Amino acid sequence: MTTQTAVRKGRKFDQVLDGAREVFLRDGFEGASVDDIAKQAEVSKATLYSYFPDKRLLFMEVAKAQCQHQADEALTTLDMSRPPNIVLRQVGHKFLGFILSDIGQRIFRICVAESDRFPELGREFYQSGPMTMRSALVGYLEIAQSRGEVIIDDMDLAADQFAELCKADLWPKLIFGVRDTFPEQEIARIVDGACDTFMARYGA
Template sequence: MTADAVQVRRGRKFDQVLDGAREIFLRDGYEGASVDDIARAAGVSKATLYSYFPDKRLLFKEVASAQCQLQAEEAMTTLDLTQPPDRVLRQVARTFLGFIYSDMGQRIFRICVAEADRFPELGREFYQSGPMLMRNALVGYLTQAQARGEVRIDDMDLAADQFAELCKADLWPKLVFGLKQSFTDGEITRVVDGAVDTFMARYGP
């Protein structure tokens, strides 16, 4: 299969197949999703579906990657990287939490965890297509902020990872373990403010 052929198909029914697959994966999970249901939801034949994706694993990877990359790219367009850390970090935190606490983000995460033993590459694809993009963008911003004298950081990668974990304090465990299904803006603001204040207390100039 040539790269050109793949590009032509992308222009015709590729997105249609992904839309159908997304609907079924989120409804039935990875294991429960059948190729017949995906083809039906996408409005294509099984032969057409298989011409794009020879197996379900590759299709799920594409669905998860596309969704995460879309979220990450949208987040990047809303950030003004010339602003001080106190403002940018709050934007980053809200964007990050907005995705991982969304229905889509939670379902993709749970599918990746459920299938991690059989398909460990699913988790890697999920991380590389979304969280890693946000992490790299945050590292890039912190590097610029340090050049302006707004932060003092020796290990940029570690600092970015620490900020992401601070953003998940309190709320993430409650969501993962089913203690709560959603959070108010006040609850999210409390965590975001705490994350930014703690981060800046450690890395501020």
């Protein structure tokens, strides 16, 4: 099979994606078979291959669709007219809500597990996941700066720093298997600290 760069859409496209999502999250990238995906999606292998002749392309489409869903949901709930101390907390909670979720963890681990054999998986996931959040946050910070609420020279760096502040304490424990769930009050503590630290540095 050869990798294609464009995905063909069609009547059963979403059906294939839904089935693939279930199988990838259950069996991992390597363990997921085309037969199982076709069975889960209730389509023929010929139909599946007509959309995705390469399993890597199918996985990335699943990951990107999930990231896009999270990004769209976050953007529709954000009020760009609100001040940073409110919007940054919303962004932080949305960001952690995804990366700490079961599907967020599984997508991340699959990308890491397959990075040596298929480095493009990690690169494409980075573009569809972390870069989506960064772009949305940069867009808001530019608006906030135009209102005189923040003073930032390097918007990309500031957005990256905020994301890292939100991961403090929680992310290392998650990826090293120390813990796999976190109560809301603990997440709120980290997000509040991230916002306070960020505004202490960049607040006007």
